[in-house]
Amino acid sequence: MPSDAYMQIRTALDSTTEVTGGDQRSGVGAVFIQKEIDRMIKETINKSTDFRQLVQRKTIRQLAHIWNLETSIGSTVKSTFYADGGTGTPYPNQYLQLYAQALSLRSDYEVTNLTIAASSSYFVALEREARSALQAHALTEEQAMILGDDASAEATGLTLNGLVGVAGAYKGLKQLLSSAVAVTAGNTGGFADASTAYGSTRSSTVTDREYALNVNTVATSVTATSPLSVKNLNSAITRSNIKVGKMARRIFLCSEDRLDEISDLIAPNGRFVQGASMAELDGGVSVLKWKGLSIIASRLMALNGVTSTNGTSVTFADTDNCVLLLDMDAISFVNVAGVDARHVPISGTDSSQRSDVQGGYFKTYGVFVVEKFNTHVVIWNLTAPAT
Numbered sequence: 001m002p003s004d005a006y007m008q009i010r011t012a013l014d015s016t017t018e019v020t021g022g023d024q025r026s027g028v029g030a031v032f033i034q035k036e037i038d039r040m041i042k043e044t045i046n047k048s049t050d051f052r053q054l055v056q057r058k059t060i061r062q063l064a065h066i067w068n069l070e071t072s073i074g075s076t077v078k079s080t081f082y083a084d085g086g087t088g089t090p091y092p093n094q095y096l097q098l099y100a101q102a103l104s105l106r107s108d109y110e111v112t113n114l115t116i117a118a119s120s121s122y123f124v125a126l127e128r129e130a131r132s133a134l135q136a137h138a139l140t141e142e143q144a145m146i147l148g149d150d151a152s153a154e155a156t157g158l159t160l161n162g163l164v165g166v167a168g169a170y171k172g173l174k175q176l177l178s179s180a181v182a183v184t185a186g187n188t189g190g191f192a193d194a195s196t197a198y199g200s201t202r203s204s205t206v207t208d209r210e211y212a213l214n215v216n217t218v219a220t221s222v223t224a225t226s227p228l229s230v231k232n233l234n235s236a237i238t239r240s241n242i243k244v245g246k247m248a249r250r251i252f253l254c255s256e257d258r259l260d261e262i263s264d265l266i267a268p269n270g271r272f273v274q275g276a277s278m279a280e281l282d283g284g285v286s287v288l289k290w291k292g293l294s295i296i297a298s299r300l301m302a303l304n305g306v307t308s309t310n311g312t313s314v315t316f317a318d319t320d321n322c323v324l325l326l327d328m329d330a331i332s333f334v335n336v337a338g339v340d341a342r343h344v345p346i347s348g349t350d351s352s353q354r355s356d357v358q359g360g361y362f363k364t365y366g367v368f369v370v371e372k373f374n375t376h377v378v379i380w381n382l383t384a385p386a387t
Contacts, residue, residue: 048135050298051253052142055368056332057340063102065334067371068095071209096209098198102336102367103170105144107137110346110359126358130343137341137362140166145333145368146253146300148172154303154318164303164318171197173253173324174304174316176370177378179214180204183312185222187235190214191306191314191380197373216243216377222311225321225383228261230273233290236325236377245327245375252295253324259288259297261385262323266290293325306380314380323379330372336365 071094078091109129119125143159143166150165150172165172180202181190194202203210216239220226233252240250254262266276267288277289288295305321308314345360370376 049138049142050296051145051300052138054251054296054328055145056328058332058334059336059338059340060102060334061337063336064099065102065367065369066097066099067369068097069212069372070094071096071212072207094209096200096212098200098371100170100198100334100367100369102334102365103168104363104365105137105140105169106361106363107133107140108359108361109133110357113356113358116358130360134341134362136160137364141333141364142298143300144169144172146172146174146298147303148175150174150303150318152318156302158299158302170367172368173326173370177215177324177373177376178202179217179378180211181214181217183222183308183314185219185311187216187218187239189217189219189222191217192312193314198369213373215373216240218377218379219308219381222308222381224309225307225381227383228258228265228323228379228385230265230275232323232379232382233262233266236323236379237291237293239377240325240327240375243374248327248329248375250293251326251328252290252293253301253326254295254297255301255320255385256297256299257302257385257387258320258323259295262290262295263288306378308381320384321380321382323382325377325379327372327375330375331368331370333368334366339363339365 078093080088082088109132111125111129115125139160143161147165148171149167149169150163151167152164153162154164155162161167165174175195176197178193178195178197179190180192180194181188181204183189183192190204192204194204196202197213200210200213202213204214205211216236218232218235218239220229220232236252240246240248252262266273267278272278275291277292279287279289279294301322301324302320303318304324305317305319306314307317307319307321342363343360344363346358
């Protein structure tokens with residue numbers, strides 16, 4: 001009976017040695033070829049997402065990712081001018097230990113052998129189902145990275161599951177990029193949100209270590225939504241620069257409709273204003289840039305909004321009211337033991353099942369983390385873009 005060649009190869013090459021299951025050429029064995037197949041999987045799923053492939057992937061061999069966030073060194077500075085022969089006491093850094101527990105994500109598919117046989121002349125059913133599961137795997141990851149575990153319903157049809165986020169997922173940008181600083185207009189305000197991040201509660205007091213968990217914010221008005229302006233984009237870059245994010249790999253992240261608005265803003269009538277440009281990437285893809293920073297659009301950003309009408313408190317809304325300036329050097333996805341979009345084929349030949357089906361699943365063990373906060377900027381309380 002016909003079966004997908006990919007499944008046969010993947011099973012045959014499931015080996016821990018460098019020659020078994022492969023061929024006899026030196027250095028071209030099963031493990032080498034299997035890694036090439038895994039690499040192609042990652043390249044394929046990048047075609048269905050916008051933000052996921054920009055996040056660096058790291059590997060750990062424990063259930064939780066644990067790291068130290070360097071905070072204020074206190075009242076005594078590490079460097080000082082001193083008199084000839086002068087003495088002093090070195091002052092160590094202070095750290096805030098953060099942790100994020102890895103979760104498992106799985107995407108399943110299954111096809112009956114009757115369907116495979118009956119459609120083989122015009123349709124490769126097993127391959128199509130596997131491809132669909134892999135695409136759903138990538139889209140679900142991107143949804144969780146941006147919108148986190150927000151399980152409220154959404155009726156716009158932007159997501160696969162009918163929810164804003166993914167129930168049971170890790171925290172995403174919508175939950176992580178917050179601030180306990182009081183709400184004010186301009187570039188010095190926050191969200192008055194003393195929420196927790198990775199086990200620590202944000203503080204609005206500069207002398208507290210937890211103050212380092214706050215992002216920067218830009219808002220022209222905090223009593224009513226206002227249109228996005230070039231000044232907002234510039235202010236966000238300046239805020240990040242001041243927090244020593246100037247040399248980081250940074251991007252603007254917005255919705256698809258907001259990208260159209262930004263395009264009209266910085267390239268009216270198709271002519272770029274000073275500071276704007278277009279970068280041509282491999283495959284014919286073009287990316288709009290502002291002052292050298294790429295502007296990336298994800299449809300899921302249409303469900304990430306922060307608004308205020310009273311100037312003292314904010315509402316985290318499922319609407320398109322913010323643009324993010326992200327320090328991508330401080331954002332990563334950490335997988336456990338390299339289990340990242342790992343494919344596991346399954347067939348119904350097991351004597352305990354005797355099911356006339358073929359299928360499998362893709363699995364990832366990991367967690368999305370923002371390892372540093374103050375180099376990110378949220379441009380918020382924006383008027384929703386025209387659609």
